[in-house]
Amino acid sequence: MNYDFLSPTQIVFGWGRRSELGKLAAKFGSRLFLVSGSRTLERIGVIAQLVAGFDQCGLKTERFEAASREPEVADVDLLVEEFLKRDPTDRDVVIAIGGGSTIDLAKAAAAVATNRQGSSVVDFLEGVGRGLQITHAPLNLIAVPTTSGTGTEVTKNAVISSYQPAFKKSLRSDLMIPRVVLVDPELSVSLPHETTAYTGMDAITQLIESYISRRAAPIPQALALSGLKLAIPALPAVVRDGTSRENREAMSQAALLSGLALANSGLGLAHGVAAALGSHCRVPHGLACAVMLPAALRFNLSVRETELAALERLFDNSHSSDAESAKAFVSRIVELCREVGVPPRLREIGVGIEQLPALVSGSRGNSMSGNPRDVSDHELLEILQQMW
Numbered sequence: 001m002n003y004d005f006l007s008p009t010q011i012v013f014g015w016g017r018r019s020e021l022g023k024l025a026a027k028f029g030s031r032l033f034l035v036s037g038s039r040t041l042e043r044i045g046v047i048a049q050l051v052a053g054f055d056q057c058g059l060k061t062e063r064f065e066a067a068s069r070e071p072e073v074a075d076v077d078l079l080v081e082e083f084l085k086r087d088p089t090d091r092d093v094v095i096a097i098g099g100g101s102t103i104d105l106a107k108a109a110a111a112v113a114t115n116r117q118g119s120s121v122v123d124f125l126e127g128v129g130r131g132l133q134i135t136h137a138p139l140n141l142i143a144v145p146t147t148s149g150t151g152t153e154v155t156k157n158a159v160i161s162s163y164q165p166a167f168k169k170s171l172r173s174d175l176m177i178p179r180v181v182l183v184d185p186e187l188s189v190s191l192p193h194e195t196t197a198y199t200g201m202d203a204i205t206q207l208i209e210s211y212i213s214r215r216a217a218p219i220p221q222a223l224a225l226s227g228l229k230l231a232i233p234a235l236p237a238v239v240r241d242g243t244s245r246e247n248r249e250a251m252s253q254a255a256l257l258s259g260l261a262l263a264n265s266g267l268g269l270a271h272g273v274a275a276a277l278g279s280h281c282r283v284p285h286g287l288a289c290a291v292m293l294p295a296a297l298r299f300n301l302s303v304r305e306t307e308l309a310a311l312e313r314l315f316d317n318s319h320s321s322d323a324e325s326a327k328a329f330v331s332r333i334v335e336l337c338r339e340v341g342v343p344p345r346l347r348e349i350g351v352g353i354e355q356l357p358a359l360v361s362g363s364r365g366n367s368m369s370g371n372p373r374d375v376s377d378h379e380l381l382e383i384l385q386q387m388w
């Protein structure tokens with residue numbers, strides 16, 4: 001077996017450790033571009049506190065606000081322009097603080113800003129652009145996630161959306177893995193219930209899909225097992241009570257593990273369709289993954305019975321065969337979705353029946369290629385029709 005394992009140089013994890021950000025940033029230089037996406041953290045004074053800390057470390061901070069939506073082509077191009085106006089060098093550092101959308105926006109802009117062979121981020125997007133590659137190191141980037149979901153703080157791609165034409169595609173390069181990642185679970189305490197539920201389901205979907213992916217490998221699989229053991233009990237608990245430190249820490253840890261796992265193993269059918277649900281029906285990423293997860297598991301059951309049985313045994317060892325354990329795991333996920341408020345039907349998340357064929361063709365991307373069982377267009381359409 002051959003495999004590579006990529007991860008950021010430094011991961012700083014712990015409750016309240018955002019206070020160390022200034023010191024971490026000062027190692028790179030003295031000018032800091034702060035890209036923040038959380039209005040809540042702004043309102044409760046967390047951002048102002050951070051900026052005061054940066055001042056004390058002798059850093060000159062310039063602020064950039066990320067829109068509260070999944071990043072679009074124009075958003076990235078605009079931020080690149082803002083960066084370029086300031087003649088950035090490798091003595092500058094970008095700090096991205098927010099959910100997956102903010103981090104993806106900053107990751108993409110930090111990469112395009114130093115790779116001037118293209119005129120827009122589109123030129124670098126897989127499958128839709130000019131096929132240009134990121135060949136120069138991006139601006140130094142410190143990623144600080146405030147949701148427990150996408151894991152994009154540790155991955156090598158940034159997902160960018162477009163609605164006309166509709167696509168959701170990545171730019172990808174090993175060089176794009178953030179230099180430093182700081183995960184402070186306390187930052188997630190102010191998340192609304194719904195965001196907690198959807199981003200948490202995204203992390204769980206990533207852990208499961210990477211575990212059963214056709215590119216699965218031992219290190220990411222070990223990470224996925226630890227992540228699922230934490231997340232499956234913690235998510236319903238933290239949706240009920242968002243202030244629980246223990247459960248917030250568990251979800252932050254699980255999300256981080258999910259990012260490391262997916263970055264090295266790939267994903268599957270649920271993420272494949274989630275990209276299309278995002279670009280064609282504007283369904284938020286975590287919700288889209290969660291709605292698709294039970295159907296994806298049922299479809300893959302016949303080729304990944306042993307693996308799904310192993311996941312069930314993390315919680316219950318009483319079943320007499322792998323077949324029974326694997327089925328019990330699928331039921332466990334269906335129940336989890338119900339408990340955290342994920343609707344089971346596509347029509348309940350704003351999908352029109354006439355959109356199903358476009359969803360099928362929009363699902364063919366990098367994620368789908370990791371799915372352990374080949375799925376034809378006809379089979380995928382049938383799955384979506386049954387779920388509608």
Ligand SMILES: [Zn+2]
Pocket residue numbers: 150202203206271285289
């Ligand atoms: Zn995801």
